[in-house]
Amino acid sequence: MHEMGLMEDALQMVSKDAAGHGMKSVEKVSLIVGDLSNVLPDALRFAFDAFRKTGEIPGIGGQARLEIIREPGKARCAVCGKEYEPNEYLALCPDCGMPFGVVISGETFRIESYEGS
Amino acid sequence: MKVTLEKDVMENNDRAAEFNRKLFQKTGTLVINIMSSPGAGKTTILEKTVRALSGQYRISVIEGDIATERDADRIRSAGTRAVQIATEGECHLDPRMIAKVLPEIDLDETDILFIENVGNLVCPSEFDLGQTHKVVVLSTPEGNDKIPKYPLMFHVTELALINKTDLIPYVPFDLDQARKDLQAINPESRLMPVSARSGQGFDDWLNWIKEARQACLKP
Ligand SMILES: Nc1nc2c(ncn2[C@@H]2O[C@H](COP(=O)(O)OP(=O)(O)O)[C@@H](O)[C@H]2O)c(=O)[nH]1
Numbered sequence: 134m135h136e137m138g139l140m141e142d143a144l145q146m147v148s149k150d151a152a153g154h155g156m157k158s159v160e161k162v163s164l165i166v167g168d169l170s171n172v173l174p175d176a177l178r179f180a181f182d183a184f185r186k187t188g189e190i191p192g193i194g195g196q197a198r199l200e201i202i203r204e205p206g207k208a209r210c211a212v213c214g215k216e217y218e219p220n221e222y223l224a225l226c227p228d229c230g231m232p233f234g235v236v237i238s239g240e241t242f243r244i245e246s247y248e249g250s
Numbered sequence: 251m252k253v254t255l256e257k258d259v260m261e262n263n264d265r266a267a268e269f270n271r272k273l274f275q276k277t278g279t280l281v282i283n284i285m286s287s288p289g290a291g292k293t294t295i296l297e298k299t300v301r302a303l304s305g306q307y308r309i310s311v312i313e314g315d316i317a318t319e320r321d322a323d324r325i326r327s328a329g330t331r332a333v334q335i336a337t338e339g340e341c342h343l344d345p346r347m348i349a350k351v352l353p354e355i356d357l358d359e360t361d362i363l364f365i366e367n368v369g370n371l372v373c374p375s376e377f378d379l380g381q382t383h384k385v386v387v388l389s390t391p392e393g394n395d396k397i398p399k400y401p402l403m404f405h406v407t408e409l410a411l412i413n414k415t416d417l418i419p420y421v422p423f424d425l426d427q428a429r430k431d432l433q434a435i436n437p438e439s440r441l442m443p444v445s446a447r448s449g450q451g452f453d454d455w456l457n458w459i460k461e462a463r464q465a466c467l468k469p
């Protein structure tokens with residue numbers, strides 16, 4: 134469960150940035166989470182809830198909501214150029230069977246935006 | 251008010267890893283991050299390695315565990331300096347935990363630093379500590395199917411030590427299949443059978459370290 138530590142990092146970044154904008158209360162945090170980013174959305178939600186309830190991160194209070202925007206995993210075959218959804222890091226091409234497809238999407242784990250007042 | 255931030259959450263970790271890496275390069279220290287599931291034999295391998303190499307090299311060890319100072323004590327008994335990190339629940343070491351304890355280690359006086367990660371085949375594979383090399387240990391009783399089951403770990407490491415080869419007569423472990431699976435996941439990785447108990451294959455491991463150390467010294 135490394136999502137706890139990562140969520141703390143994310144919320145600290147939001148908290149600091151929000152304070153810089155003179156925002157007192159953050160109502161919504163939007164994250165982009167790639168299917169190949171090795172973080173689990175459910176564990177992130179659990180962690181978010183914990184921080185929201187304790188209120189230990191300034192500006193992230195009981196009413197804050199979390200939005201998770203999924204980024205699908207995509208790889209491109211190095212031989213035939215086919216784009217496909219890789220199954221983990223093997224990235225085996227479904228057409229020609231070539232492994233080591235180049236991952237072109239799905240590794241993102243980013244704070245996209247936040248809203249508050 | 252809506253603020254578009256577009257900030258990578260791993261940014262702080264990436265920065266800390268880069269900080270560590272620069273420091274290691276500056277002092278010319280070879281840093282090996284050793285990962286495995288609990289009980290594969292990381293500490294036993296390190297005890298034996300320290301005993302074999304501490305006449306030639308100045309060695310330090312960072313021990314990562316969820317709790318206790320036990321593994322660091324084992325390494326100290328084997329004759330070298332060890333710092334214990336107790337992660338208190340975290341399933342991996344992250345680069346900031348390493349950066350925090352580096353002041354306790356005299357890197358200028360350290361040729362080789364081994365980092366024993368928390369026992370876990372998943373989470374540690376996702377964190378760059380700034381190390382020179384990542385090594386995974388898989389022990390024969392765990393079964394060769396752990397390679398395709400935990401592909402990320404075998405994808406990010408450069409060497410897979412297959413430990414406890416002394417048990418191969420008693421447990422089903424298919425070395426040829428392990429080689430094939432590793433080749434499919436990571437053609438650059440090398441598979442090396444060893445036994446920390448009998449010492450079988452251990453010279454290959456020691457030579458691998460010596461070569462890595464040599465490569466560290468080149469400008
Ligand atoms: N038979 C056998 N047992 C080993 C070998 N290496 C380690 N062990 C045993 O495996 C257990 C776990 O080892 P340890 O080094 O603590 O594993 P760690 O959790 O990865 O640090 C101990 O009882 C060791 O004595 C080996 O090569 N052969």
Ligand SMILES: [Mg+2]
Nearest residue numbers: 292293321366
């Ligand atoms: Mg250990």
Ligand SMILES: [Zn+2]
Nearest residue numbers: 210213226229
């Ligand atoms: Zn193809």
